[in-house]
Amino acid sequence: MKNLVILGSTGSIGTQTLEIVKDKKEDFSVLALAAYSNVDLMEKQVREFLPKFVVLYDKDAAKELEMRLSDISASNNIMILTGMDGLIHIASLKEYDMLVAAMVGMIGILPTITAVKAGKDIALANKETLVTAGHIIIPLAKEYNVNIYPVDSEHSAIFQCLKAQNSAMVDKILLTASGGPFLGRKYDDLKDVSLNDALNHPNWSMGKKITIDSASLVNKGLEVIEAKWLFNVDIDDVEVIIHPQSIIHSMVQFKDNAVLAQLGLPDMKLPIQYALYEGSRRPMPERKIDFFSLSKLDFLKPDHDTFRGIKLAVDSYNRGYVYTTVFNAANEIANRYFQEGRIKFLQIYDIIDDALTLDFDYCSTPTLDEILNVEKEVDGYISSKY
Ligand code: MN
Numbered sequence: 173m174k175n176l177v178i179l180g181s182t183g184s185i186g187t188q189t190l191e192i193v194k195d196k197k198e199d200f201s202v203l204a205l206a207a208y209s210n211v212d213l214m215e216k217q218v219r220e221f222l223p224k225f226v227v228l229y230d231k232d233a234a235k236e237l238e239m240r241l242s243d244i245s246a247s248n249n250i251m252i253l254t255g256m257d258g259l260i261h262i263a264s265l266k267e268y269d270m271l272v273a274a275m276v277g278m279i280g281i282l283p284t285i286t287a288v289k290a291g292k293d294i295a296l297a298n299k300e301t302l303v304t305a306g307h308i309i310i311p312l313a314k315e316y317n318v319n320i321y322p323v324d325s326e327h328s329a330i331f332q333c334l335k336a337q338n339s340a341m342v343d344k345i346l347l348t349a350s351g352g353p354f355l356g357r358k359y360d361d362l363k364d365v366s367l368n369d370a371l372n373h374p375n376w377s378m379g380k381k382i383t384i385d386s387a388s389l390v391n392k393g394l395e396v397i398e399a400k401w402l403f404n405v406d407i408d409d410v411e412v413i414i415h416p417q418s419i420i421h422s423m424v425q426f427k428d429n430a431v432l433a434q435l436g437l438p439d440m441k442l443p444i445q446y447a448l449y450e451g452s453r454r455p456m457p458e459r460k461i462d463f464f465s466l467s468k469l470d471f472l473k474p475d476h477d478t479f480r481g482i483k484l485a486v487d488s489y490n491r492g493y494v495y496t497t498v499f500n501a502a503n504e505i506a507n508r509y510f511q512e513g514r515i516k517f518l519q520i521y522d523i524i525d526d527a528l529t530l531d532f533d534y535c536s537t538p539t540l541d542e543i544l545n546v547e548k549e550v551d552g553y554i555s556s557k558y
Contacts, residue, residue: 174448175203177225177262177292179283180274182207182214184379185297185323185440189272190217192445200448204262206283208275209233215240218250225251225265227258229279234258259283264290270448273298274323276381277504278497278547281305285540288318295447297323299398300504303485304497304547306401307537320402321447326395327402328443329421329434331451334403337426345399346423346431348415349474350375350438352387355416359478365517367510375418375438381507385481388520389474390503393485397496400489407489412482414472419461437461480521488528492536495528497543501550502527515558523554 176193180186186207193200204225207214211233218226218241226241228234234254241250253261256279263271263286271287272295273280280298287294288309296302302309313320322328326347334342353372354362370387371380378386385391392412400407413423421443423433436442437459445454476483488499506523509515515523527550534542 173201174199174270175201175268176270176272176448177204177206177265177268177287178202178272178274179206179259179263179280180208180272180276180298181205181217182210183274183276184377185274185444186272187213188440189274189295189444189448190221192441192448193221196454203265203268206259206262206275211236211240219244222248222250224249225253225262227253227262229255229259231255256282260286263287263292266290268292270295272323272448273301276300276379278304278500278543281540281543285309285312288312288316291316291318293319293321293450295321295323295444297444299324299394300500302401303394303397303500304543305540306397306496307493308540308543310401310404319450321451322398322402323440323443323447324395324398325438325440325443326422327399328446330399330403330424332434332446333422333424333432335451337424337432339404341427342403342405342424343409343427343429344425345403345405345410346425347392347395347399347410347412348418348420348422349389349392349412350386350418351414351416351472351474352389354387354479355414357478358475359518362478362518363516367513370510370517374416376440378440380511381504384507384510384520385503388517389479389481390485390507390520390524391481392474393481393483394500394503396482397485397489407486412474414474416470416472417466419466419469435461484521484524484528491528494532494534494536494538494542494546497538497546498527498530498532498550499524501547502554505551505554509558519558523558526557527554 206227209230263283488495
C-alpha cells in the first residue's frame, strides 16, 4: 500500500490521479490533499477519500471548507490547513511514501524541496519547479536518495524509452510537440486571437495555464529545460519536433542511430499511472491506438519566428539559471494577464522579453531565497508596467 500526498488535487492531473487511486484501492491510500481555492471540488474529494490532512492555499477558502466539513472532520480526524505553511506541513509528514506534485507554477518549489528532504519519492507534473530550481532539486534528490518520476507525457515517454538502455549511448532527446491550436499561423494571424481560441487545444484536454502555454509554445520551452534536468543531457541535445497528431509522445535517438519512441493516444492516465507505480506497467482499461484509422504521422520544424516560446526558454537557460526563473515568472504573470483579458496573446512574448532585460547580480546558480526574490522582483516590474 502506497500512501500519497497530492498537491493540486482539484486540477486536471490531480483529479485523474484520484481516479486511478479509486480504481486501485488495494495499492494506494491518500494521506493529504491540497489545492489552491476550489472549495466545492475539495469538499467532494475529502468526503470520498477521507484524507487526514487537507490544505486550501487560500485562507478564506480554507475557512469555508472547514465549515462545510464540520459534520465529518472531528470524527475522522481531518485537519484543515492553509497557506504555504500548510503545504510545507503536509510535504514533511512522516507517514507517506510519494508526493504527487501537480500544482501549477512556482508555488510548488518549497513543498517539493521539503518532500525531497523528507526522503519522499516525487511524481512530478509541476514542471515550473524544475525549470526554476532544477540545479537545486536534482542534486538534492541524489543526496536524499529520492526518485523523481516524470508525469509530463513527453518526459514519461522519454523515461520509458530510456528503460534498460545505456544512458551514455544517448545521442539526442527528440521532444515532440503538437503545435497547439495555432499551428501553421503566422505572427500577423495571431494579433487578435481570443482566450477561447487559445484554450481550444486540438488534442489534449488540460488546465487553462498549460493550454495557453501550449498555444504560445512556452510550454515546450519549459519542457526542454525540464528534459535537461530530468535526463541529465545538454540542452542543445534536446530537439523539438512538431508532431500534430500527438501519438508519439517523444523519442530518444541513440549513438548507433537507433530511435526509440513511445506511442499512445493523448491521455494523461498512462503517464500518471506509470509514475505512481514507479515506472512499472499495469493494465489500463482505456482506449487503444487503432493504427488503421491513424493513416499517417506528420513531423514539422517549429516556426521559431512566430512562436518564440522555445527560443526564449533556451536563451534564458544559456544566460544562467537565474534567468530561467525570470522567464518562467514573467510567463506565469503574462499567462494570468491574458486569461484576465488585460493583454493580447502576442504580448505574452513581449512581457517575457521585457522581463529578460532586467539585470540580476546573483551568481548563475541562485539559491532558493534568490529564486523567490527574483520571482517577486519580476512580478513587481511587470505589474508596474502592464
Ligand atoms: Mn507535456
